[in-house]
Amino acid sequence: MNLKILGIDPGYAILGYGVVEQKGNHFQALDYGAVTTPKDMPMPQRLERLYESLREIIEEQRPEVASIEKLYFSTNAKTAINVGQARGVAILACMKGGLEIAEYTPLQIKQALVGYGKAEKKQVQFMVKAMLNLAEVPKPDDTADALAAAICHGHSAGAGERLKRAGL
Numbered sequence: 001m002n003l004k005i006l007g008i009d010p011g012y013a014i015l016g017y018g019v020v021e022q023k024g025n026h027f028q029a030l031d032y033g034a035v036t037t038p039k040d041m042p043m044p045q046r047l048e049r050l051y052e053s054l055r056e057i058i059e060e061q062r063p064e065v066a067s068i069e070k071l072y073f074s075t076n077a078k079t080a081i082n083v084g085q086a087r088g089v090a091i092l093a094c095m096k097g098g099l100e101i102a103e104y105t106p107l108q109i110k111q112a113l114v115g116y117g118k119a120e121k122k123q124v125q126f127m128v129k130a131m132l133n134l135a136e137v138p139k140p141d142d143t144a145d146a147l148a149a150a151i152c153h154g155h156s157a158g159a160g161e162r163l164k165r166a167g168l
Helices: 044-061 077-096 106-114 121-131 139-164
Strands: 002-009 014-023 026-036 065-069 101-102
Touching: 002 044, 002 077, 002 139, 014 044, 014 139, 026 139, 044 077, 044 101, 065 077, 065 139, 077 101, 077 139, 101 106, 101 139, 106 121, 121 139
Parallel strands: 002 065, 065 101
Antiparallel strands: 002 014, 014 026
């Protein structure tokens, strides 16, 4: 099974993205980075920049599916709303690009990469570096998180394919 996956860690100041190709159980990073917006830029323009940047990445890389981290916030409602808007724009960009959408909680992503849903960020980053055979952990953290989301989907999609073949 070959699958090209776009991972997204949504944010309005920094949106991490990573494109990985999965061949069987092997993952290769094709492209990754972060889309940033200045804090003094009005929110509508920030959202437009995120949208346009993701559309360019999708057009360039041609992934088949997007794996987007679900939001989880405990305190700051304003931040949660703004990140939610950025997440909505990311989903729209992916839908307009013809991608299937998969959503995973941070717990599911940690579980898929480390085997423990309450793993520390550093453990997840180490696994991203190791699984993609990278010289160093991608920076900023949002980029590593996006790659982790892509790998998580690869594991989930692979498991689903194995169950289908087994007739389960």
